[in-house]
Amino acid sequence: MSLDVLAKSTNVLFLLLGAIMIFAMHAGFAFLEVGSVRQKNQVNALVKILTDWAVSTVVYFLIGYPIARGISFLKPADQLISGNxxxxxxxxxxLLTFAACIPAIISGGIAERAKFWPQVLAGAIFVGLLYPFFESIIWGQNAEAFQNFIKNIGGANFSDYAGSVVVHSFGGWLALPAILILGNRNGRYSKDKTxxxxxxxxxxxxxxxGSWVLSVGWFGxxxxxxxxxxxxxxxxxxxxLFAMVGGILAALxxxxxxxxxxxxxxxxxLVAVCAGSNIYHPLGAFIVGAIAAIIFVIGFNLETEKFKIDDVLGVWILHGVIGSWGGIAAGIFGLKIFGGxxxxxxxxxxxxxxSAIVIALVGGFVVYYTIDKTIxxxxxxxxEEKGSDLVIHSLEAYPEK
Known part of the structure; x- marks a missing residue:
């Protein structure tokens, strides 16, 4: 085996292992939601995540990836493997594992009261069209023009090494219109919301x-x-590691x-550290993670108790707001003055x-408003009272009871 072949094969294996680790994270999304919803909605949580993964694979392969990267796989198999x-x-x-996080994130916010196929359809639109568009202007085939625009104003390219903004913030802000349009679960608040x-x-x-599985996969x-x-x-x-630990201790x-x-x-x-994980000093990452956890503790209580927004898993705060904090934090703790x-x-x-917030809010509102008013x-x-498990899947999580 030549050194060139060995190097190419090693890179294939390296990236494949990363893809498998992130694919496993979707089990984390599933169990995080299963544990957070009521027993009558557990089966639905499991099926939603798996279905969204399958649909995401197809639409990202056929539509999303060509938009994001300018590469189509609609060619003979021998051409797909030639050269590399x-x-x-x-x-x-x-990159599919990143894209498929979008509907997985949204799923936790709209749990227990969304119809099955409409939420799958929305996820397909996001993974096939809206997310690839944003991916293309930050990481993909259209990144040069947008990054030059940002650099001309701010003096540097926008840096998001592993997706605090491209994946997490974008997914969390997409979820907010869905949560608001759906409304609160029955019985969550009094009619006058007092x-x-x-x-x-x-x-x-x-x-x-779910948290453990996600945390382990996050290193991939x-x-x-x-x-x-x-x-x-x-x-x-x-x-x-240090951002995760900072988040744990601050939340504790x-x-x-x-x-x-x-x-x-x-x-x-972990959400917050993605953007600057390649430039922080570990102690800076610890602080970024600790601040993120404080934002979640305070933000989730404000969201659900003061503003009466029924975000079941707190995905708008955890991914949307904290993902945004991660993007901004990279411009603070990534600086050399802070050891970056x-x-x-x-x-x-x-x-x-x-830019992520604006595109996600507008796109999310248009998609969910249209779905709500049509199908x-x-x-x-x-x-809703009977539960998604029996209504949608005709199956209980614990049928022997």
């Missing part, structure tokens, strides 16, 4: 399992964003040892982050 041992194919698989009636979650161990999410083994960085790995303290906040604190730290590697500016990071988006009151 199929590296382009596993790169598609790897009182809150928290609905019990079904399974804390499943929620914790961040480290393998190098895209080839020659660019791998131990700094990314350590920064991911600020929530007064609330188990749900502690497990989400780990995820908050530099090459970023606060203004450029702010512009790139705001309908929400289960009726009787269906």
């Amino acid at each position: 041992m199929g590296y382009d194919l596993v790169k598609f698989f790897f 009182k809150s009636y928290p609905l019990p979650i079904s399974n804390v161990p499943f929620l914790a399992l 999410f961040n480290v393998m964003s190098a895209l080839n083994i020659g660019e791998i960085s131990g700094l990314v790995a350590l920064n991911s 303290l600020f929530s007064k040892r609330d188990a749900i906040f502690v497990h989400n604190g780990a995820l908050a730290g 590697l530099g090459g970023v500016t606060f203004i450029s990071q702010l512009i790139g982050t705001l 309908g988006f929400r289960l009726n009151a009787a269906e």
Whole structure:
């Protein structure tokens, strides 16, 4: 075997392992939702995540990836593997795992009251069209023009190494219009919204399992964003670890040892660190993750109790707001004055982050409003009371009871 073949094969394996690690994260999304919803909606949570993954694969392969990267796979198989041992194919698989996070993120916010096929359709539109468009102007085939625009204003390119903004912020802000259009679950608040009636979650161990699976897979999410083994960085790995730990400890303290906040604190730290994981000092990553967890503890309580927004898993805060914090934080803690590697500016990071918010909010509102007014988006009151498991899937999670 020649050194060239060995190098190409090694890169294929490297990226394939990363793709598999992130694919496993979708089990984390599923169990995080299963544990957070009521027992009558657990089966639905599992089926939604798996279905969204399958649909995302097809639409991203046929439509989304060509939009994002300008590469089509509609050619003979021998042409698909020629020259690079199929590296382009596993790169598609790897980037698919990012794209498929979008409907997985949204799923947690709209849990327990959304119709099945309308939410699948919305996810397909986002993964096939809207997300690839944004991916293309940040990471993909149209990035040069948009990055030059940002650089001319802010003095540097917008930096989002592993998707705090491109994936998490974008997905979280897409979820907000869906949550608002759907409305709150029946019984969550009094009719005049003066009182809150928290609905019990079904399974804390499943929620914790989801957090653990996501946390482990996140090291594939961040480290393998190098895209080839020659660019791998131990700094990314350590920064991911320190941000996660910072999130756990901050959530532990600020929530007064609330188990749900502690497990989400780990995820908050990891969401926030993605953008600057390649440029932070580990202690800077720790601070970024800790601040992210504090944002989640305070933000989730404000969202659900003060503003009476029934975001079941807090995805707008966890992914939308904290993903935005991650994008902006890279322009602060990535600076050399804070021990970072530099090459970023606060203004450029702010512009790139705001662009995600605007595109996601507008696109999400248009898609969900159209679905709601045409085919309908929400289960009726009787269906919601019975539960998605029986209404949609004719199956209970624990039929022996």
